[in-house]
Amino acid sequence: MSDTIRLFDLAGADDAVRFSPNCWRTRMALAHKGLPVETVAWRFTEKDAIAPSGQGKVPVLVVGDLWLHESWDIAEYLEDHYPQTPSLFGCAQGRATARFVNQWASEVLHAAVARVVVPDIPAALHAKDRDYFRTTREAAFGRSFESLAAEREPAREDLRRTLAPLRSVLLKQPYVAGAAPAYADHAVFGAFQWARVISPHALTAADDPVTAWVERMLDAYGGLARSARCVAAA
Numbered sequence: 001m002s003d004t005i006r007l008f009d010l011a012g013a014d015d016a017v018r019f020s021p022n023c024w025r026t027r028m029a030l031a032h033k034g035l036p037v038e039t040v041a042w043r044f045t046e047k048d049a050i051a052p053s054g055q056g057k058v059p060v061l062v063v064g065d066l067w068l069h070e071s072w073d074i075a076e077y078l079e080d081h082y083p084q085t086p087s088l089f090g091c092a093q094g095r096a097t098a099r100f101v102n103q104w105a106s107e108v109l110h111a112a113v114a115r116v117v118v119p120d121i122p123a124a125l126h127a128k129d130r131d132y133f134r135t136t137r138e139a140a141f142g143r144s145f146e147s148l149a150a151e152r153e154p155a156r157e158d159l160r161r162t163l164a165p166l167r168s169v170l171l172k173q174p175y176v177a178g179a180a181p182a183y184a185d186h187a188v189f190g191a192f193q194w195a196r197v198i199s200p201h202a203l204t205a206a207d208d209p210v211t212a213w214v215e216r217m218l219d220a221y222g223g224l225a226r227s228a229r230c231v232a233a234a
């Protein structure tokens, strides 16, 4: 019998509000492979709960005695250890290209989305996380949440420009990975699901091809992402 898979998944004050872009990558990858998972609601300050992983960030995936972290490493683990399930990458070249897409999303897209949504996050956090979140994020941005919130519109404009290559690709094909979603899509989609769950501010216009792709991703895997609890709708 295969081991139960557990995922430590970032939650807000409400256990059902799961808003981490990196955890959503893993949730989508597990769904793609048809692997059942038990998610564990985790807060930023609950470092002890994931200490066996040797670091302090989620996603953390626990399979038997194995504690895995880093969303990209988790994706590779799932691909290599469950070869009988649908592939996340398709082939060696697909894996290499997905690695680039993943890195672009982590370094460029997440930073651009953060400027739009981060000021909305404290209101949804568990009380025990609020000071930690403000202190660490304001230090990272070098500015207050209030000043970030005041510049949300220019941040959205910058994000729209950042999305230009994604938009161009999605005008030619329905998914980043081609005809069907795969890990390159999961890697990018996490950022959109982050915003959708935690913020009332739309990232893209209704007629943007990126919006149509987000809708397709929300419907994928039996509507897993669409069924997620959103703060704005709560």
Ligand SMILES: N[C@@H](CCC(=O)N[C@@H](CS)C(=O)NCC(=O)O)C(=O)O
Binding pocket: 010, 020, 021, 022, 023, 044, 056, 057, 058, 059, 069, 070, 071, 072, 136
């Ligand atoms: N490169 C890591 C990034 C993980 C990460 O930054 N996770 C955030 C949640 S999205 C976290 O757990 N932060 C904990 C903290 O800031 O203390 C990955 O892709 O898994």
